[in-house]
Amino acid sequence: MNEPIRIENLTKDFNGFRALDNLNLVVKRKSFMGFLGPNGAGKTTAIKILTNLLAATSGSAELNGINITREPKAALANVGAVVETPEFYPYLTPTETLAYMGELSGMSHVDIKRRTKEVLDTVKMNEWADKRIGKFSKGMKQRIAIAQAILHEPPIIILDEPTSGLDPRGMFEVREILVDLKKQDYTVFMSSHLLNEVQEICDDVALINQGKLLKHGPVDELIATTNSRRLEVRVKQKVTAELLGTISRLDGVSETAPAGESIFVMSLSGGDDAQASLLRSLMNLDLSVISFKESGVALENLYMSLIKESR
């Protein structure tokens, strides 16, 4: 059976710079895959090739088993995409824009009318349905972009940093939309560098750097493979260099650093047992621990270690 998205040995060169280097990746049906990597890792390049915005130097990308380079029209028939932050025709309203995109995708006028109301409701833009897009904010445009991507209910949705450039409220709202999409029958492939976003929403994750795939698989499994966690500790005492030196000599502890007058962070190798043991050790040092918690997201630790290794 054809996977919704299959990338094989995909390579893209830009004037001697290799943005993608033999990338191989498969996105399973009905999965929500996060595509992670630092800036310049090749995420957007891969997504642009998948959406026919760039041509691959070599290798292939298939959507529902159809080669995007050879048959772009057929391949893109079942795809909804938001790439970078698209601009809209300023002289059209959201309703007209969705009608244009819907007509190009082959939707009937009845379906366009019905779905326009539904998707504008989903992205909370019904109030603006008949206002020209010209003066919309970036956040409003991003919501319209998501609306046009899901308008024709495509089985595959490709999103390139959908919350990029949005304010915290906008990011929250877009994340809510994504969570809602997850409940439906979609295969979603989403690039992001917001690790908490990916950990919160995605089932699977693929990490790339310098155009190469570093690791991919279910988020939980990948997190389980990482044997390191970042901890933040708040104590009653003042954090001194001497204290940090003592703590860094404890089992599994590394990279201790102050994060405030009475707060410090550190890395710990090991799982839950090691973390519980560390807390006991800190108490044994006569520290008055006010809080002891994991700092950042588990995926961040994996991401950072993989990126560091790949350099």
Place this chain on the structure above:
Amino acid sequence: MTEMISQNGMRMGTTPPSDINQVGVVVKYEVLKYLRSKRLMGLIIIEALVLLLLTILPPLLGNDYATNADAFINGYTSYVTILIVIGATLFAGDAIVSEFQGRTGYLLFPKPVKRSALLAGKFIASAGAMFLVLITYYLVALLLGLAITGGFSTLGVESLLLAMLYSLAALAVGYLISSVMKGATGALILTFALFLFILTILTGVLTLGGVEPWFLVNYAGGVVGYITQVPYPSSGTGDPGVGPGFSMATFIPDVGISIAVMLAYLVVSLVLAYFFFKRREMSA
């Protein structure tokens, strides 16, 4: 919406319409663009001003109108090429490049539509807008001729047909420029300057050198005005008025050759525009 399931059990979205249907969709929204962006309205206002000036100035300056319908329409056809140049700039100059520079390509290109359908739709919409302007212009001029001279100029209709062909060639050149330029402003300026200055200067220099510039599209476009002259003028040698012993060649484009040249510009420019548009990437 009817949900479709593929043979391998995958839910499928919609089936895109045929390329021809998609061309129609693109035409519809491009025309809407012309209407809402006021470009079409702007050109029609310029056209109205040209018609008004050509009609009211002769009596105001104490000149009589021509008594022959063909001679009357000739006074109007001389300015059509300027309208065509402005139209080609407004409708074609930024038609392609704006999708890249304005980032609307991020919305349009991931849709299941071929770039050939996008180009065809845009071109047909531009041609439609241009034809509307030209037909309105000639209709008014012919009706004025009918009212003032009492005759109808069939040469005026021939001029209209030639003007339509010249406008297609000029639009195609505009699309070619738009498909290779990086910025919309540069594309608009280059399209305008190419027809108004660069080709005109080239035509003048070649003529001075005694070479007939039959292969230049603006020279070929001259038939739009000449066709209404009776008899059709012919090339020859004239006195430039700079002193005895000097003579200068005057060239008049041949209608048949000019039609072929305009067709060649139309086809070659459109094919090249498609070639560059298809290969162009949204890399920025």
